[in-house]
Amino acid sequence: MSLVMATIKRDLLLAGRNPGEWLNPLMFFLMVVAMFPLAVDPDPEFLSRIAGGVIWVGALLATLLSLDALYKADVEDGTLEQWLASGESLYMLALAKALVHWLCSGLPLTLMAPVLGLMMALPDDAYIGMLLSLAVGTPILSLLGSVGAALTAGVRSGGLLLSLLILPMYVPVLIFAASAVYHAGLGMAYNGQIGFLGAMLALSVCLTPFASAAALKLNLSR
Amino acid sequence: MANRYTDNSVSLSASELYCERDDRVLFERLNLTVKNGDLLQLAGPNGAGKTTLLRLLVGLNRDFDGDLLWHGEPLTQVFADYASQRLYLGHLAALKRALTPLENLRWLVSPWMSTESASVITDDDLWQALEDVELGGYEETPCNQLSAGQQRRVGLSRLAIVPAPLWILDEPFTALDVAGVAWLEARIQQHVARNGAVIITSHHALQNIPSLKRLDLGELALGGGLL
Numbered sequence: 001m002s003l004v005m006a007t008i009k010r011d012l013l014l015a016g017r018n019p020g021e022w023l024n025p026l027m028f029f030l031m032v033v034a035m036f037p038l039a040v041d042p043d044p045e046f047l048s049r050i051a052g053g054v055i056w057v058g059a060l061l062a063t064l065l066s067l068d069a070l071y072k073a074d075v076e077d078g079t080l081e082q083w084l085a086s087g088e089s090l091y092m093l094a095l096a097k098a099l100v101h102w103l104c105s106g107l108p109l110t111l112m113a114p115v116l117g118l119m120m121a122l123p124d125d126a127y128i129g130m131l132l133s134l135a136v137g138t139p140i141l142s143l144l145g146s147v148g149a150a151l152t153a154g155v156r157s158g159g160l161l162l163s164l165l166i167l168p169m170y171v172p173v174l175i176f177a178a179s180a181v182y183h184a185g186l187g188m189a190y191n192g193q194i195g196f197l198g199a200m201l202a203l204s205v206c207l208t209p210f211a212s213a214a215a216l217k218l219n220l221s222r
Numbered sequence: 223m224a225n226r227y228t229d230n231s232v233s234l235s236a237s238e239l240y241c242e243r244d245d246r247v248l249f250e251r252l253n254l255t256v257k258n259g260d261l262l263q264l265a266g267p268n269g270a271g272k273t274t275l276l277r278l279l280v281g282l283n284r285d286f287d288g289d290l291l292w293h294g295e296p297l298t299q300v301f302a303d304y305a306s307q308r309l310y311l312g313h314l315a316a317l318k319r320a321l322t323p324l325e326n327l328r329w330l331v332s333p334w335m336s337t338e339s340a341s342v343i344t345d346d347d348l349w350q351a352l353e354d355v356e357l358g359g360y361e362e363t364p365c366n367q368l369s370a371g372q373q374r375r376v377g378l379s380r381l382a383i384v385p386a387p388l389w390i391l392d393e394p395f396t397a398l399d400v401a402g403v404a405w406l407e408a409r410i411q412q413h414v415a416r417n418g419a420v421i422i423t424s425h426h427a428l429q430n431i432p433s434l435k436r437l438d439l440g441e442l443a444l445g446g447g448l449l
Contacts, residue, residue, distance in 0.1 A: 006332030010318065010325065017320040017364075078314025085280050085312075086333040087305030220282055 003088045004096045011100040021069060022104040029062035029109055033116040044121035051120035052130060052181025058116075059109045059134065060141060060170055066105045067145040068162055070097060071153035075219055080153075084220055090213035098139075098146040098208070106138030122185065129184025129194075133177040136197040143204040144169045150215035173200065230307060230387035231293075232258045232419040234279065239288035241274060248274055249439060252288070256421060258387065261414050261431050264423045266439030272423040273313065275439065276392050279421060280310045306334065308388035315377040319366035323357055323376045324348055326365060330377070334384050343383055351379040355405070370397040381409055389413060391422045 015022055036054050037047055074080045083093055113134055117127060148166040152158030180193035239252040248271030256262055264272045277283040279290070281297055281304065290297040292304045317326045327348050335343055352361050355375040365373055374397045381389065389410075395403055403426070410420055411431055428434055 002335040003333045006329045006335070010321070010329045013325060014318055014320055073318075076314075077318070078312050078316040079318075081282060081312050081314060082310070082316045082330070084282050085305060085310045087281075087302045088333065 003083070003086055004092045007083075007093060008096050008100055011097070012103070015100070015104045022066060022108070025062040025066040025105055026108055026112060028065055029058045029112065030116065032058040032061065034119060037119065047121040048123050048185060049182075051117060051122040052126065052185065053178045054120060055113055055116055055122075055130065056133075056137075056174055056178045056181065059113070059138065060174055062109060063105055063138065063141040063145060064163055064166065064170075066101070067149045067166070068152075068159045070101055070146055070149035071216065071219075072149075072158075075153040080216060080220060084217070090216055091209045094146060094150065094209040094212035094216065095205070098143045098212075101146060102139050102142040106134075106142055109138055110134040122181075125187050126181055126185035129190050130181045132194050133180040133190075133197060136194060136201055137173050137177040140173050140197065140201050140204050141170060143201075143208040144173075147208050147211045147215060150212040150219070153216070154219045173197065176200075230385075232256060232260075232307070232388045233291075233293045234388065234419075235291045236279070237289045237291070239275075239278070239286060239290070241271065241278065241286040243271070243274065254437060256388070256419050258417045258419055259414055259433055260419045261410065261428070261434045262419075262421045263428060263434060263436045264421070264439060265425070265436055270439040272439055273392055276390060276421065276423055280308070280390050281305070307386050308390055309380060309384045309386040310390045311377055311380070311392060311394055313392045315373060317365050317373055317376055320364055322362050322364055323352055323368070323379075324361045326376055327352065327379060330380055331383055334386070347383050351382040352376070354382050355379045356401075371399055371402060374398060375402065378406060378409075381413070387418045389418065389420045389422075391420065391424075393423055395424055395426045 033054055036050075040046070040050075071080070074083075083090065110131060113130055114127060117130060122130065145162075145166050148162045151165065152162045155161060176193045176196050180190040180197070183190040183193065233255070235253075235255040237253050240250045241248045252275075254262065264275060266272055274283065278286055281290075281301060284298070292300050297304060316330065318329075331343055331348070349361060352358065355378055357372060357375055357379065360368060360372065365376065368376070374394075378394065394406060398406065407428065410422070410428070413420060414431055414433060422428070
């Protein structure tokens with residue numbers, strides 16, 4: 001257990017030393033959403049209808065951008081070898097890595113979203129819904145994505161492969177989350193969508209670390 | 223202090239190990255035992271399978287036939303116990319270049335931080351260990367500003383603090399200077415004299431250790447064996 005805690009601490013420390021690695025996806029998110037009103041009809045009524053979808057697509061792609069590096073360095077510098085040699089449960093370690101990834105990507109994305117909501121003329125009623133959907137949805141993105149990152153960690157340019165593997169799994173999250181924001185904007189109930197996202201989150205917390213752990217073992221059994 | 227490792231008995235044995243890579247038999251019918259006070263050097267030309275055998279003994283690679291026993295029980299069943307009793311220094315140092323030696327070391331020894339049987343590792347121990355490998359003054363310098371040999375020393379500083387009786391070292395002499403080599407040799411001698419056990423792959427000729435056993439993997443392919 002102490003190795004898990006030490007890994008969380010070390011990875012957060014690393015994120016603090018190399019802020020570029022987690023700031024880049026955030027900047028990407030900001031730029032994508034900021035460009036939209038310029039490129040399409042800047043009419044607030046039109047923007048408010050697509051706001052939820054645009055913000056969610058931006059958040060999803062930004063997450064995907066940051067996933068590639070999740071395990072790559074650990075495989076290359078021998079960290080993974082030490083994990084496996086330590087006999088510590090890889091399940092917990094995979095969960096810890098996903099947690100750190102969420103803290104460095106999903107959480108700041110969620111905190112940044114209200115500002116982007118302003119840019120996209122998001123309806124006032126939709127802010128709570130959007131924050132809820134991001135708070136519940138982005139951890140799913142981190143957890144699902146960490147499986148793909150674990151599978152492609154040993155591949156030299158695995159970025160494209162990673163996107164191909166992960167994007168189909170992201171689609172349900174995107175559909176429910178964007179629909180939650182849209183319905184919140186119309187003043188309708190959106191607890192069904194959030195509930196569904198919550199169920200997906202519970203499932204992925206339980207199951208994805210198994211898949212990540214198995215994929216990480218594959219990387220080393222050469 | 224002299225008997226630091228007497229309670230921690232080492233008994234690792236392999237019998238009838240068989241391993242092949244890319245349709246090439248690396249070793250077959252390989253038997254070996256490692257007990258307290260043993261120093262086993264795996265030798266052989268490049269590509270003979272030294273590292274493969276080492277990774278097998280560490281438990282990283284489970285793609286083999288035969289039995290690996292720790293105190294008479296299969297390695298996979300007592301892996302947590304085995305892992306806490308052996309220290310593995312791989313080819314890769316597992317260092318994060320943006321972090322300082324102290325921060326790296328803290329992570330590297332963390333698996334042994336909570337074992338209440340062993341004495342608790344304090345920050346002072348970490349500073350002392352870095353001092354021992356002549357990294358005094360570099361404790362707070364990011365590793366990417368250190369030389370290859372100094373980075374190697376960060377990993378080696380674990381030898382002084384981790385309370386594991388069995389060391390498994392993969393080419394530990396790489397990138398070390400003359401003084402570093404002498405220090406590491408002395409460290410290994412001391413560990414063996416204190417009843418610890420060491421398994422090492424190296425082309426370096428280890429001297430002054432009476433209990434040195436050599437396992438030549440190149441000859442093994444011709445049908446030899448050990449013990």
